[in-house]
Amino acid sequence: MAGRVLVVDDVTTNRVLMAELLERKYYDVEEARNAREALQKARANPPDIAIVDVMMPGMNGYDLCREMKRDPLLADVPIVICTTLDTRDERRAGIEAGADDFLTKPVRPVSLFARIRSLLRMKAMTDELRLRDETLRDLAMEGFSPSALEPPPGAHIVGLTSAAGAGPLKDMLEARLDVRVEIVCEPRDTFRLLEASAPEAVLVDALGFPGFSSDFCSAVRQQSGGRHAALLTIVDVDDAATAAACLDAGANDYVMAPVDPSELAARLRTQLRYKAYADFLRESVRDGLKQAVTDPLTGLRNRRYLDAHLPRLVSRAREHRQALAVLAFDLDRFKAVNDTFGHAAGDAVLREFARRLTDNIRTVDLAARLGGEEFVVALPDATLETARIAGERVRAAVEAPGFAHEGRPIPVTVSVGVAGLHGPEDDATAMLARADAALYQAKQTGRNRVILEAA
Ligand SMILES: [Mg+2]
Structure with a gap:
């Protein structure tokens, strides 16, 4: 339907x-x-x-x-x-x-x-964004909607019109709305401004450009600075076809000429509100989701993400008949770092470790901090041997060059356990448990080493 x-x-x-x-x-x-x-x-x-x-x-x-x-x-x-x-x-x-x-x-x-x-x-866009976030759903139930949002003060508006229309259009808008209007008289100049500043709104006076077509609206939508801008056109009162084509090409609204200044201002205000609402939803979804899956100290994924994502990596590996391996890391004697150098130094070590870790794995690998000084990396399409080499590379990168905080050198090494995905009965939990057992062996046999899971 x-x-x-x-x-x-x-x-x-x-x-x-x-x-x-x-x-x-x-x-x-x-x-x-x-x-x-x-x-x-x-x-x-x-x-x-x-x-x-x-x-x-x-x-x-x-x-x-x-x-x-x-x-x-x-x-x-x-x-x-x-x-x-x-x-x-x-x-x-x-x-x-x-x-x-x-x-x-x-x-x-x-x-x-x-x-x-x-x-x-x-509506489909705002519905979709809201569905992706529970907090946003709650906000909606509390009556949070576009009408509850005031457009941002001093919104930047790009107006495209003929040279003759430039002054009047700017004055008309600035007299009625709290906006900053920048006028251009060449369609191409619009794109330059979009690129430079991502304005809140673009207002196009089609009457100023004989042969104007909705292609202009499509082009605005294709440019990154124009994708989320409010886009309004002014069209001749007899030209409903162009108005409709512009809406289909991505314009949000149109006003018929001769223009009633109050109507234009009211429509522009409505669209600025919608844009503020959509921006708010987009930011909330982005930041909300990001926060939910990120370890704030290191910027790596957190345990919640690993728990949700590792089973997916397992299914994908099975589906594509590819290998999959995990590395379990634990910084050696980390408690002593905190006790001797303080927690600020400890945090700095964890951040620096995360940096060296990501520098020494592939971008497709998934690195997560489970908490404390424990980390896990999942390596899609990697055999046990490939994973061991990656683990060894990280271990060596931690050993040298040494760590320091505020000029004081800090001794840091890491122990590593390696496990791979095996038969059809194997799963994410069992694989992690074997990597942990190997890590325990590494600790028992002197630390600062990489140990493979028991064969
Ligand atoms: Mg009636």
């Missing part, structure tokens, strides 16, 4: 026409005759998008919109307001009520579907 759409209109004919239009494009449609019914149905089963009529008896479309944006369960549902009243005040009222978009009846299918696709794309 393309997506679930809730259509809210008090006039039966309007609902039926809209439903038919949507169903032809394989959207799953639910109808509501008024705002109350809409809230009921949306709460029972939140839609992917809502198309809401303004003039309805009882609660009107704007109030429904506000109500939905206040409800944590529904705050993320994009809302398109639909009305016959095509005035600037109406459009502004819709956007201020939190509507994500505004269409005029009779609705042109090309605009309708382009809007829906663009809004669903954004």
Whole structure:
């Protein structure tokens, strides 16, 4: 199914026409005759998008919109307001009520579907990011949504327009929003600025460029500095086709010319908010996941990651009929380092050991600190002998050059146990246990040596 759409209109004919239009494009449609019914149905089963009529008896479309944006369960549902009243005040009222978009009846299918696709794309992105992190899911339940975020002050906006339009556009935006506008008059210059500064938003006045096409929007999206920017176009009121093509090419919104400054400002503010929200989600997911799997002292993976990942390496090795080996490391007499030189010195030794360790293994190898002075490296596609050589290389790199902290030399050596993956009964836990037993042997037989698992 393309997506679930809730259509809210008090006039039966309007609902039926809209439903038919949507169903032809394989959207799953639910109808509501008024705002109350809409809230009921949306709460029972939140839609992917809502198309809401303004003039309805009882609660009107704007109030429904506000109500939905206040409800944590529904705050993320994009809302398109639909009305016959095509005035600037109406459009502004819709956007201020939190509507994500505004269409005029009779609705042109090309605009309708382009809007829906663009809004669903954004919703899919935020949904996906949120699903990946429990904290974010909790935040969403506490009502954290784009409308709760103010766009960052002094947001950097790149405006592409004709030489004649440059001054007016800059003044128009800076008078209404807390933004810093940089104007360019050549499409190519936009890319230079994107490269240099990754602006919060890009606003393109298509009217200034005869022959302008949606390819420009695709190009902005392909550039790293433009991938996550809010992208808006200004198109001629008669050129719905270009507007729709731009949305499909990755633009977030458009404004029809002649431009109503307040509408442009309101739409830009909405998009800046969405961008701030998406940035927040992306950062949280990235940092949240990173923290969860990283040892903060050394930057290596932690035990939790190793426990989750080693079984996967085992299955992969079986699947591809490849070898797999593990090395278990333990710094010799590390307690004495802490006792004699202090914990700061001990931490410095652990960090330096981690550095030498990663310098002496391959990038495909997985290095983890289990805690204290214990480390494990998993070596995909490595035989016992290859692993022994790698272990020996690390042991030698630890032995010399020596370690020092604040000018005082510290004696550091490491013992190493090696184990490989064997028959079909073998698994990650058993392999680690054998590497540990070999490590124990290394300790027993004088330390600072590499010992293979018992044959
Ligand atoms: Mg109505």
